[in-house]
Amino acid sequence: xxxxxxxxxxxxxxxxxxxxxxxxxxxxxxxxxxxxxxxxxxxxxxxxxxxxxxxxxxxxxxxxxxxxxxxxxxxxxxxxxxxxxxxxxxxxxxxxxxxxxxxxxxxxxxxxx
Amino acid sequence: xxxxxxxxxxxxxxxxxxxxxxxxxxxxxxxxxxxxxxxxxxxxxxxxxxxxxxxxxxxxxxxxxxxxxxxxxxxxxxxxxxxxxxxxxxxxxxxxxxxxxxxxxxxxxxxx
Numbered sequence: 001x002x003x004x005x006x007x008x009x010x011x012x013x014x015x016x017x018x019x020x021x022x023x024x025x026x027x028x029x030x031x032x033x034x035x036x037x038x039x040x041x042x043x044x045x046x047x048x049x050x051x052x053x054x055x056x057x058x059x060x061x062x063x064x065x066x067x068x069x070x071x072x073x074x075x076x077x078x079x080x081x082x083x084x085x086x087x088x089x090x091x092x093x094x095x096x097x098x099x100x101x102x103x104x105x106x107x108x109x110x111x112x113x
Numbered sequence: 114x115x116x117x118x119x120x121x122x123x124x125x126x127x128x129x130x131x132x133x134x135x136x137x138x139x140x141x142x143x144x145x146x147x148x149x150x151x152x153x154x155x156x157x158x159x160x161x162x163x164x165x166x167x168x169x170x171x172x173x174x175x176x177x178x179x180x181x182x183x184x185x186x187x188x189x190x191x192x193x194x195x196x197x198x199x200x201x202x203x204x205x206x207x208x209x210x211x212x213x214x215x216x217x218x219x220x221x222x223x224x225x
Contacts, residue, residue, distance in 0.1 A: 004155075032211060043204060043216035044156065087155050091211060098169030099211060101146065103155030 003027055004104035006088050012110045017078050021107050023071040023088030030090040030102075033064055035073050038085045038106065047073075047086070078111045085109070115139060117217035119205050125223045126195055133191045134220045138207030145188050146214060147180055148204040156204055162188060195224045 006023045013019050025033075033050040048055065050062040050071055061074040071088055088104040118137045126132050138145050143164050148156035159178065161169040164185040177195075182188040192199055202221050206214040 034212075043218055045216070046213045049212055089155075093211070094169065096168060097163060099144070099146075099161045099163075100169050100171075101158055101214070103148075103157070105153070106155050 002105075003102045004088055004090055006086075006104040007107045009107040010110060011107065012112060013078055014112050015078060015080060017111075018074065018076050019078055019109060020075075021073045021086050021088075021109075023073075023104055025069050025071070025088075025090045025102070027090070027092055027102075028069065029092050030069075031093050032091040033071055034089040034091075035060075035062055035071075036087040036089055036103070038087055040084075044087055044103075075109075078109075080111050080113060083109055083111045117205055117207050117215050119203075119217040119220050121220055122218060123221045123223075125225060128195055128197060128224055130195055131191065131193045132195060132222065133189050134203055134205075134222075136188045136190070136205030136207075136217060138186070138188070138205070139215055140186075142207035142209050142215070143185065144208045144211070144214075145182055146206045146208075147188070147190050148206065150202045150204055150219070151200075159190070192222075195222075197224050200224045 035047040036044040037047045038044040050064045054063045059076045063072045085106040085108045087106045092100045145162040147159040150156045162182040177193045180190045202219045204219045206216045208214045
């Protein structure tokens, strides 16, 4: 089983639609969680961190369920510019100070006019 | 431009040759990461430095791969005796905290 799994995609949605991405992780020692966005042939960029209490940034809402080891991202009123690959990321810190960021395979979103 | 820079941007090499990539992080960032990414996959963690100390190394990383960050600033990633399976995009990222990583544009390696 992969450490971080995501919806296989691609998701093709019309402008204005609401779309939800799901992510599960296998290592219960995971400590911090993120969603990154990667445009075609570009480097990944942080979209938002994910907290247990849930967090919202404009049209984007992220949720974390530690008990189920599940992370979600909701995009409301999707725009053409939201078309990208969305990467779920978990971080496992070691007592010695090491950091291991594990990226999921990504879910590609295409927002259609 | 004060972002993360990587050189070269593209490298074509023959199987069996050694290659070295360089990463210059954002100047005040003490954390530096190397990743490898192949088409259709997310970045795969390779190694992590805090200042000059290499604190984490993926168990998937073979002994042909080595990384250094001698003065806690720029870093190099060397691949010895390259194989065709090493063909990928090699990404470097830096950060000041464990939250947001800033990625460079990557070095695309093609092994023929």
